[in-house]
Each structure stands twice: as C-alpha cells, then as structure tokens.
Amino acid sequence: xxTLNKIYTRTGDTGETALGDGTRLPKSxxxxxxxxxxxxxxxxxxxxRLHSNGKLDDALSQIQNDLFDLGADLCCPHHDxxxxxxxxxxxxxxxxxxxxxxxxxxxxxxxxxxxxFILPGGxxxxxxxxxxxxxxxxxxxxxxxLAKTDTINPAAIKYLNRxxxxxxxxxxxxxxxxxxxxxxxxxxxR
Numbered sequence: 001x002x003t004l005n006k007i008y009t010r011t012g013d014t015g016e017t018a019l020g021d022g023t024r025l026p027k028s029x030x031x032x033x034x035x036x037x038x039x040x041x042x043x044x045x046x047x048x049r050l051h052s053n054g055k056l057d058d059a060l061s062q063i064q065n066d067l068f069d070l071g072a073d074l075c076c077p078h079h080d081x082x083x084x085x086x087x088x089x090x091x092x093x094x095x096x097x098x099x100x101x102x103x104x105x106x107x108x109x110x111x112x113x114x115x116x117f118i119l120p121g122g123x124x125x126x127x128x129x130x131x132x133x134x135x136x137x138x139x140x141x142x143x144x145x146l147a148k149t150d151t152i153n154p155a156a157i158k159y160l161n162r163x164x165x166x167x168x169x170x171x172x173x174x175x176x177x178x179x180x181x182x183x184x185x186x187x188x189x190r
Contacts, residue, residue, distance in 0.1 A: 020076035048128035122175035133167035
C-alpha cells in the first residue's frame with residue numbers, strides 16, 4: 001500500500017515528474033499524458049457515481065480501482081525483466097478485460113437494438129457515462145500512440161478499448177434500456 005505523508009515534494013517544480021521506476025520525464029510527455037488521462041477518467045467516473053446506485057455503482061467502483069492499476073501500469077515502463085523483479089510492476093491483466101466483456105454482453109442482451117447513431121444525453125447518468133466514454137477513447141488513443149515508441153502492456157490497450165464500449169452500453173441502459181436514447185437524424189438541420 002502507498003503511504004503519502006507529504007503531498008508536495010517540489011521535485012516537479014522544473015516541469016518533470018518521476019515514473020514508477022524512478023525515470024524522470026517532462027510532464028508534457030506522451031506517457032504522462034496517457035496516465036494523466038486515465039486519472040481524468042477516474043474523476044469523471046466519480047461524478048457519474050453521484051447519480052448511480054446498486055450494481056452499476058459497484059461496477060463503476062471496480063473500474064475506478066482498475067484505472068489506478070492502469071495508471072500504475074503506464075507509469076512503469078514495460079520491461080521484460082518485470083518477471084524477475086522481487087516486486088514486479090502492477091499490470092492490467094486479461095481477467096480485467098474479460099470481466100468487462102462479460103458485463104458488456106449481459107447489458108447488451110437487455111438493450112433495444114440500435115437503429116441509428118445516438119447523441120449523448122438522455123438521463124443525467126447516461127450523459128455522464130458518455131463523457132466517461134469519450135475520455136476513455138482519448139486515453140486509448142494516447143496509449144496506442146505511446147505504443148508506437150515504447151513497449152506497452154497489450155492488456156492495457158484491450159482494457160481501454162473494452163472500457164469505452166462498456167460506457168457506451170451502460171449509457172444506453174441508463175436511458176431506459178435504449179428506449180430513451182436520443183437518435184441522430186442525419187442532415188436534420190440543413
């Protein structure tokens with residue numbers, strides 16, 4: 001467990017931050033942007049949870065915890081030597097991806113079929129879940145871009161891809177199982 005006795009350290013005052021392995025990077029680096037966006041998504045979920053309850057709130061809580069795992073994964077460069085370390089780096093695992101897939105399948109089975117693209121909105125919770133979806137997509141794009149130059153845990157990319165899908169189906173579910181979705185009308189305002 002992490003113990004934080006002091007919140008400010010002054011070590012970032014020059015525009016750099018330390019990764020989990022001690023490497024220092026500019027705060028503007030792609031890696032920092034990626035795990036910073038995972039943190040932003042976690043905050044968005046916190047707002048969504050103000051409007052959720054029951055099973056959905058429990059699932060959102062699990063995802064918030066997963067996002068801290070993701071942040072830990074992204075802030076520690078992926079080395080093949082991780083397995084040989086006394087304390088290997090925390091990584092997203094396929095079981096977390098499979099859990100999302102199972103939940104997506106369960107929710108989708110209870111949705112009206114999608115007949116058009118939908119506009120974000122409807123219920124308050126649905127609108128917040130759509131915000132979470134778009135932030136998850138941005139995080140995914142940053143991680144995919146980072147993977148072009150650094151070794152990234154493949155399960156982390158899969159997790160983010162499924163997560164945005166999860167937010168999409170739960171947003172629809174929160175709109176009366178899709179019956180209250182706001183449908184896109186192509187060219188409606190021409």
